[in-house]
Amino acid sequence: MQTRTIGPFTVSAIGLGCMNLSHAYGVPPSPEQAERLLLAALDAGVTLFDTAALYGFGANEELVGRVLKAHRSRITLASKGGMAGVRGEDGVVRRVIDGRPEALRRNCEDSLRRLGTDVIDLYYLHRWHKEVPVEDSVGALSDLVRAGKVRTIGLSEVSAATIRKAHAVHPITAVQTEYSLWTRNPEIAVLEACRAIGAAFVAFSPLARAYLTDTLHDVATLDAKDIRRPMPRFAPQNYAANLQLLQPYVAFAREVGCTPAQLALAWLLHKAPHIVPIPGTTNLAHLQEDLDAAKVQLTPAQMAQAEALIGQHNVVGPRYAPQATGEVDTENFA
Template identity: 45%
Template structure:
């Protein structure tokens, strides 16, 4: 497995997003398959694992922790805090945030307990709390680095000014935000800022929440409890408009004899070695498909065709409902 740099943190070229094992995309897989998928990723060299305290209201961290029994030293483990964890809930998009120093400290202790580890390698602020200066939140996070409970710090879904202010308090190694062919927003301001400061970028939902795989053809393809049923891009007239965009991905993928998902991941991987996508899956078969994207080298002409097909304003609908969008880009 090739490696990439997120600031001074070395990680595998592709990571594994673990959220879907516990929430959001319909009925979760059984724990045996989820753990087998994590183990298969580690065995293949995909050792950058991503979770968060809020995923499945803590259940995802517990699952990842069980999977890492006896294998903790083989992985770079990332988790997040900022959304207060509601016991018994599994909301895909909580609305309340808490970035106070006291909450940061307690959230980390809870994460370490659920994961069954004494430190995490990368600790993100999941969303910025608009009521708390970013300097205060990152200062509290830096205290956990000094205490040896965290190795590196990250931010999620922030703007360029927030990155600069945070980085002035303590080095930020990575920023995580949604980035894919159908979410091009980070390219205008955030990514140039990160590259100026030497910070890595971790795209989540690099397959457009599954849309870019070409396997979703109708809203009826979603299970009743699938969170995508309530996202603007997957509802109403937006669904068909976005489905039409995917046709170009399917066409180019067929010409290369690869899957649309592999093409979408290859496009992101071509954006630079400081870009580390974390496609999520809960099945070993999809993991193998995603990892095969590392072998796909796109030509300049293919990259230009994809860029032209997916300009920043091409996709119909917001990424989240209004409550979720209010927390993006702060």
């Protein structure tokens, strides 16, 4: 496996996003299947594993901690706080964004316990809580670094201006945001901001939530609780239009000599050396397919053709519904 750098860590060029082993895309796999997937990734050379307090309301951290605890020295472990499940008076657990220092300290302690580790290598502010100055939230995370509970700090779904404010308080090691052929927002300013401060850019949903794998052809088949259902690009009419873009892209991947998923991941790896994609999967064959993307070589002309086939100029629908759009700080195209 090729490697890339995230702060002081040398990690596999392609990491593993662990969210869908517990959360988000319908019924998660069985614990046994999830364990096989995690161990297969480890055996294949993956060393960056990404989880969060939010995923499965703690269940994903418990899974990752239980399965990988014996291999802790071999991996770079990333998790996130500032957005977690909170049980209300009615007994229902709901997602809450809370970037107050006391909440972040509590989130971190809970994550350490669930992960079964003394320290988290890369701890992200999952969302900037806009009622709390980002300097205050990052200051609390820097306290966790000084306490030896966190090694480095990251941010998720923030703008270049917020990155600079945060970095002035404590060095930012990584910024995580959605980035793929069909979501180019980081190209507005965040990729350059990361490069300027020496931070890695960790690309989540690099396969466009399965769109770029050419395996999701009918959104009506999505589980009722699948998080893609309220996303505008997956609305039936919009998705039908987006599917029209996919077949020329699939044909182009065939010309390149790889699968559509591998083309999408190889495109990210070729965009800049500080980009680390973290695709997620529950399928062992898809895992190996994703990791083999690191072997795909693209010419500048092939990069340009991929970008012309699918991009901001022709994808139909914004990536988030209005509420979710209001919760993030990333720059948007006009």
